[in-house]
Amino acid sequence: MLFSHHENSHNKVLVVDDEPTSLMIMAESLSDLGEIVCCDNGAQAIEKAVFFQPDVILLDIEMPGMNGFEVCKKLKNNPKTAQSHVIFVTSHNEQIFEYQSFASGGIDLIHKPVDLNICRLRVQNQLKLKHQEAQILAAKNDISTLVAQVPVYISYWSNTEENLFSNDETSHWFSKSSEQMLGCFAKDVLPDELYEAFHRCLTKGIEQEVLNIQLASPRNKIEYVRAQVNLRIKEREVVGVILTLSDITSITHTKKLLSNESERLRVMLNSIGDAVIATDNNAIINFMNPIAERLTGWHAEEAKGRHIEEVMKLVDATSNKTLVNPISVALKEQRIVAMALNSQLTGLDGRVYRVEDSAAPIRDIEGNIIGGIIVFHDVSESIAMAVKMSHLANHDLLTDLPNRVLLHDRVTHACKVATSMKKKVALMLIDIDHFKYLNDTLGHHQGDLIIKHVAKRLESLIDLNTTLARIGGDEFVILLPDVQSTSAIDAIASDIINTMNEPFRIDSQEYILSVSVGVSVNPADSTQAEEMMTHADAAMYRAKEQGRNRFCYYSDDLEYQFKQRQSVEKLLRHAIEQDKIEVFYQPKLALLTEKIIGVEALVRLRDDENKLISPLDFIPLAEETGLIHALGQSVLKQSCIAAKEWADKGHNIKVAVNIAAKQFTDGNFCNLVADTIEQAGLASELLELEVTESALMHDFEEIKIMLSKLSDLGLTIAIDDFGTGYSSLSYLKLFPVDVLKIDQSFVRDMLTDTQSMDIVRTITSLAHTLNLQIVAEGIEEKQHLNSLIDLGCELGQGYYFHKPMPKEEFDKLLG
Structure with a gap:
């Protein structure tokens, strides 16, 4: 289509049947095709069809009160429902019923008992036809709109120079409208120079000519036009001429102005x-x-x-x-x-x-x-x-603000004055949330422009006595040398948060930013410039941990958390650099036989005392610092090597590796996975990548392409913790997903919480309907196992069977 249409393309299907069981089965079978509405009688069907305006109606013939034929006739006689495609459903096989179905306006006929697969195909075909009808109508309207509204004169002439069509309905280009122009000859209506070109092409057989013409008698301020003459040739004979004109008056004038301006600029630069x-x-x-x-x-x-x-x-x-x-x-x-x-x-x-x-x-x-x-x-x-x-x-090159050196001098001076005058000094460390992602995505030039705009907006919030400095890539500091009260600090910090939330417009593109602000106050929590900076930094990280887009004051426990964070980050970096990242494996079993068929790889990190650190303490830190890519690569490599060893010993154990959301932002991730599999010599079907629902929501098209490439490698894609995130059925349909993993929170509570039980039942049923494998996590009791087997869940893992264990321990388990 020529234009982008915004009509709602959501499929709508109305199912009408007086048998509740049939109604429920058909509705469930068709649920993924669009929005399904059901009713059990003819009168209600007419009422819902008028309101709902479905694309397709599945209509039972034999119903009490008003049969399907009567309903169909009423629908076809109503302009609001006449375009709906009616498919009759009946248990009768007689030819007379088929005749009446089509005679009353039906478009198809399905016999009971209904084959749900055939039914789905027929409904899909009718939905496709509806979409095609809409596209054809839209394209026709687009062409009409284009020809009528395009700012170009379009005309068609016979080989005898007689006008057969023009789009100048309002006489904008010439003194005659398109209706008045019909039947006129080119010589009588076209300007001389234009007609000469027109006539020359026609008589000499020049298939195309483009020329610029100055009109002797301008109309509607059209002084200059670009004319294009095209001969329409059929079987080597000219059957017509297409003449188009475009207004180049402003362009011509602009060129003259530019020429004059260029000359003035040359004289100025030489002077x-x-x-x-x-x-x-x-x-x-x-x-x-x-x-x-x-x-x-x-x-x-x-x-x-x-x-x-x-x-x-x-x-x-x-x-x-x-x-x-x-x-x-x-x-x-x-x-x-x-x-x-x-x-x-x-x-x-x-x-x-x-x-x-x-x-x-x-x-x-x-x-x-x-x-x-x-x-x-x-x-x-x-x-x-x-x-x-x-x-x-003393100044930052990009923003021209004071840099760290000048800021240190001013903070030191402010602290000395505050001590002697018994005043308070506040230091605010401002960090742009997720700026590294923006910089990597948009490029450093665009990142520099954002930094400049942020600097200008912060400058608008401060007075002459306040210092605004840039001390790092995306870090700014505001020094308040004379603070009267904490409420004054709150007001300024709130203004910073709110002002940064307003969109930034750069190169006609809007960007929504947020900042995290850490506040240190002298002498309340610090007395020296270096200490104030350290405390403000710790407070800023607290703001980020609490969800970003906020400000936090420094407190005693922040210092401890800050040191802990630094310690864990140091351990993590050292473990990655020294290849000391450990991988534990939790067996995955077939629930009926309790046979081990796979494992989930789980990353582990030890402190200096050889104690394990909780993944909750180092994985978020890895994502925030960018170490998640190296960490994920280490786990993937160890897992593939382990799976290859097991396979060589005759154990085809599929290993499942968790993939963090940020790993999907790496454009080389698919190549990394392929190279790792190849280097390990592992058959790709023995590798499964687990992704969370939230990881799939960043960039739909980009994630779809990446998952398709990964799937093409031959490995398996699993949705981890299913049910805790967006739970959108759209990605189950459009993404190459093979496995759903039920989150352990639902499995753990399913015996005592009916809602959790219903969620497990629904996810299991959904997986079976979509031909997906289902895995239950967190099986801790025999009753969990029995209930999951009863629900049809095939695979599971949990402490009831085995805890995560080092590879050596799992090797012994395999025997």
């Missing part, structure tokens, strides 16, 4: 006192003004076509080391770049100049870099050195 050199996006020179000629010693015409490094030779004045030209850096990093301190330019004539400058990429209207420009001038060494060194030593 200013600074040297200017412009290049293309490969740093090849295409312009130099007279000052640049003087400083470099090159004539502009000689310099054109040469690389900037050849013409503008920069060295460090002290070491004489060659410097990279700022314009090269600006083009590479796509940002404004200042010349390195102590820069020295040597001209072609041997003259030496100390210069300062700035270089910037040149972008077109769409933001694409098309070149670069550098503006520089001769300056004295003392001024250049003093200004540059002082500023760069």
